[in-house]
Ligand SMILES: [Zn+2]
């Protein structure tokens with residue numbers, strides 16, 4: 001889960017002076033944030049390993065690697081994902097580096113050495129997976145039908161209903177810990193009008209922050225970058241850094257980052 005890096009240092013470029021992660025905290029009535037800091041260097045080390053090994057489990061010997069984690073499988077064609085690195089300090093003041101990937105979309109949920117998803121895997125598999133499989137099967141069935149087949153719209157409606165019912169059940173599985181030691185449900189924490197979008201809590205920053213808070217680690221910096229093929233719009237290039245997203249992350253980050261700054265306690 002946790003890796004220790006030593007001796008890496010270097011210049012942080014001007015473009016990384018902005019925050020990599022921030023959100024408005026209702027309680028403190030201010031924006032809490034984290035910077036890119038040294039996490040950029042650790043992220044670049046990770047990119048070098050990605051380039052060299054072409055697999056997510058780059059730190060295990062090739063003959064013990066899992067073929068399901070090769071980039072050929074995880075990142076085919078123009079497919080890409082966000083990856084995140086968080087520099088933390090443990091209680092003794094020692095640097096601890098955490099790593100996370102955003103949702104991989106291939107059914108891979110747990111990878112040794114990487115921060116896990118926020119919902120407990122067993123609960124998720126029992127409650128969500130069967131429903132998700134039904135939705136997937138319905139999609140395949142629908143796509144096999146002619147465009148004017150009446151069964152097609154029937155299937156589509158049914159599919160939409162099942163996913164609409166599933167969404168709140170998924171949301172119920174997400175709880176976040178902050179650095180005041182408080183735990184809150186997604187519904188209590190999310191602050192933005194228009195409902196909670198899918199996938200909140202699956203990006204790198206929330207996973208990393210939650211893991212750090214639960215394990216008594218103090219985040220110092222964080223960096224998230226894109227890796228894979230250049231996406232179609234060209235907006236995301238491999239190796240490019242992005243701040244935590246506005247749509248899913250910022251509305252929960254104010255709560256999640258609370259308690260981190262010295263003045264907060
Ligand atoms: Zn996000």
Ligand SMILES: [Zn+2]
Pocket residue numbers: 025026027028029032254257258259264
């Ligand atoms: Zn606060």
